[in-house]
Amino acid sequence: MDQLLSGSDYNQLRAFVAVGELLSFSRAAEALGVSPSALSQMVRGFEDRVGVRLLNRTTRSVALTEAGETLFERVRPAVSELGEAIGQVRRTRERPAGTVRIHAFRSAAQAHVEPILPRFAAAYPDVVLDITVDDTVTDLVAAGYDAAIRIGEVIERDMVAVRLGPELRQIAVASPAYLTVHGRPAHPRDLVHHACVRWRWPGRSTPYAWEFFEDGAWFEVTVGGPLIVSDKEMAHRAALQGIGIGFVVEDTVREDIAAGRLVPLLERWSAPFPGLFLCYPRQRQMAPALRAFIDAVRRPDMLG
Template sequence: MRASGNTDLRAFVAVAEQGSFSKAAEQLNLSPSSLSQIIRNFEERLGVRLLHRTTRSVSLTDAGERLLLRVRPALAELDAALDDVGQLRARPAGVVRVRCLRAAFSAYVGPNLATFREAYPDVTLDVLVDDAVVDLVASGFDVGFTLGEVIEKDMVALRLGTDVRQIAVASPAYIARHGRPETPKDLLSHACIRWRWPGRTTPYNWEFFADGAWFEVDVKGPLVLSEQSMTIDAAVNGIGIAFWMEHVLRPLIAKGLLVPLLEEWSAPFPGFYLCYPQQRQMAPALRAFIDFIKAKAVEPR
């Protein structure tokens, strides 16, 4: 028996890919109960169970796996056909899903949101600001802002601005009490405010450059945070030494709230890139956003 349309199929694919009724319902802008009823009715019409359900998880039956294997590429082709028709629109419209590192958002996206909205009123930007390193395509994003050192394979990468560098900083009060490190190894005897990449189990090792090579220092300290902005606040409050992007720290250094340290050991490295997967046909809304950012790209602020 055939379904009445592709709504049932899209609902089924969403649940299968998300592994959760609640997440799939959010993606489809439905209530979980409505989505559950759609799937239930679909299974009844087909006369076969597609999903195993428990209170904690959702998984595919054999029939569900076979159906997903066939319909996912078919729906992708249908979406591509609709996108082709959408190319005929005079003005870009639709949703562009963006994943952005916090520092990149502050430098390239946030300052330009109002201007982009004015230029493209029919485009909706769905932006996730997060420092986690993820698979852009698998996570459902159209475009991402990331650092050159963590660009995924098979991505088109457009450089934004020039190199950046990280530097160590501490408050004048901390330096007055504990002195200043003269080499990166001296950090091992200082209180360092560490940061953990989202999704990682261990704190980030600070990176320095000498004699033509990069090396890491596994610093120690009284505080490990998941937000880089919090490490800077902690350094301003005299808790210890922090380590982050120089262009973010410069305003605080200019005000005398922080003092730069070990600058001769801090070398520049590839800065921010705008990345997106290679594709034959690009939605007008995505093309408009990419071209807009390329035109507006400035040095990090």
């Protein structure tokens, strides 16, 4: 408390209360960790500021004046309460507690948040994780979130971003039944002649244009088809059902490809892009609860 509130006004008031409690400059100086001369100077400065003598001093004793007694009785509880309040804040800084608001893409929540929840709750019982799971690209600060987990390409430049995994790759896939009837596209631009399962970013009005890589540059293909969804898992299932060609993160369909339920297409033009990152605003002092969550996501093995 002494270091945190070091303004002259507070120090002088605190010095006066200490002397008023102990009625001894030497004992009050020892309690506050200052020299008797420094304490005497602070009390004298306080008396000058209020414009009235507050203490009667002799070589053998110290006593409160009538004005000093009145002031002492009024300010002593306030100084005590202030000290307790600062101490409580300090204890909070040392022990993670409070609510942490997190925004996570669905795939990010499944991969990096859900697996740590039981151990995190056991390790930090005073922390509440308030987690919003959706694929909306939202302004982290404006929406009041403490941190987010999302793909690297939609993270604001002024955020601290911590990589959580390898690069990802989106690929076109189709069921064997679909390919038997409609054939395979030979180039991404051939997709305009196929039925495609389109995906729309939540909160946006138009579907996402599929992105491919050729000759050192990315290009987009605006596809069409009988289905537009805002949920990637639904798009995945629709591709499995043969409704059309899907465009999905490769990691999410590895088992289906291995089992022959889906066939990868146009892989030559499918390049990796930045994967999932944990991001949060730059800040001089981070709340212990947020630090605990960040550390748990970065190093889940440390939770035990």
